[in-house]
Amino acid sequence: MLNKTRIKVRGYHLDLFQHVNNARYLEFIEEGRWAFFDEFFDQEDWMQQDFVWPVVNININFKSEANFGDLLEVQTRYTKIGNRSITMKQTIINVKNNDLVVEADVTYVCFSKAAKAAIPFPDDLREKVQQSITNNI
Known part of the structure; x- marks a missing residue:
C-alpha cells in the first residue's frame, strides 16, 4: 500500500x-504516516489495543528545497518488518516540478503499554504488513 498525502x-x-525549514519536514512526514495509518488500520480497533x-x-x-506556495506530496509505504x-x-x-x-x-x-516493553508483532498484523510490503514491490 502506498499512501499519498498533499501539503x-x-x-x-x-x-x-x-x-x-528542515524541522518542518519531520512534521510533513508525520502527517503522511498518520494518513497512512488512517487507511491501513481501523481507528476504533487500533486505538483500543x-x-x-x-x-x-x-x-x-x-x-x-521547497518554497512558499509549493504543493508537496508525501508518499508513505512499509518497506521492512x-x-x-x-x-x-x-x-x-x-x-509542480x-x-x-x-x-x-x-x-x-x-x-505494549501493559508490559512497558517492545513486543513481537501479533501474527495477524505481521501478515497484513508483509502483504502491504509485497504489493509495493
Whole structure:
C-alpha cells in the first residue's frame, strides 16, 4: 500500500532563507504516516489495543528545497518488518516540478503499554504488513 498525502507550503513553514525549514519536514512526514495509518488500520480497533508505535529512528536526506506556495506530496509505504520493528520509506515530491525534496526511512517498534516493553508483532498484523510490503514491490 502506498499512501499519498498533499501539503501546501505556508508562510509559517519557512525559515530565514524563505524555504521550508528542515524541522518542518519531520512534521510533513508525520502527517503522511498518520494518513497512512488512517487507511491501513481501523481507528476504533487500533486505538483500543494495548499497542503503541514509538518512533525509534529517522534517517532523512534533504534533496531539494521547497518554497512558499509549493504543493508537496508525501508518499508513505512499509518497506521492512522485523520481529518487533517496522521501517517505512517516505518521500516528499514537489508536485509542480516532480522534484524529489526529501527521502526518509522511519523505524518504529510495536510497544505494549501493559508490559512497558517492545513486543513481537501479533501474527495477524505481521501478515497484513508483509502483504502491504509485497504489493509495493
